[in-house]
Amino acid sequence: MSLMRHVTTPLIDANPVTLQILGICSALAVTTSLSTAFTMSVALTVVLCLSSTIISLIRRHIPPAIRLIVQITIIASLVIVIDEVLQAYAFEMSRKLSIFVGLIVTNCLVLGRAEAFAMRNPVLPSLLDGLGNGLGYSLILLIVGALREFFGAGTLMGRAVVTTAADGGWFQPLGLMQLAPSGFFIIGLLIWAIRARWVRQVEEVEFSVRTAPEGRSP
Secondary structure (H helix, E strand, C coil): CCCCHHHHHHHCCCCCCCCCCCCHHHHHHCCCCHHHHHHHHHHHHHHHHHHHHHHHHCHHHCCHHHHHHHHHHHHHHHHHHHHHHHHHHCHHHHHHHHHHCHHHHHCHHHHHHHHHCHHHCCHHHHHHHHHHHHHHHHHHHHHHHHHHHHHHHCEECCEECCCEHHHCCCECCCHHHHCHHHHHHHHHHHHHHHHHHCHHHCCCCCCCCCCCCCCCCC
């Protein structure tokens, strides 16, 4: 049961996007549709799981001075394989995702979990930690992708859910939902909703504003 906390905790309590504010760039860029959000989620989760597992396996043999270079090399190799697989078997999706699959290498979440957890823990917990953080990241991407596609085009996974005004229906798609700022607003609202429900996630105030005594300038 203690091992399962590595999978369940990153879903809400320590979500990498809403709590740690990691992976925001890709969350804004690839969530114009649910299909691209899903593909990106799978790709990042696979890279997270495999990189955490491999780095944990060889962590005792990595010289501290070059550990970051080794970690980035492992992550980059996995990303190249994922990118090549997408180009071979899902070329249209690979084209839609453009450079963002390759930019998984620079995603703070992947390197952060490798450095903070996989380098210090055995293989199984590292694998589960990678899986949990991948699922937490995926949860936010899928929510944002579903909302942006539905309100921006009236579809989900490319299939019509409601009839738009252009096809004689009542629904008028919101063009703003297909722009990056909408993803930013949705993620902001998710962060607000989660922290309003789980108050313990709200950061403590690090400073206070002092007011000057009456009659004196500050």
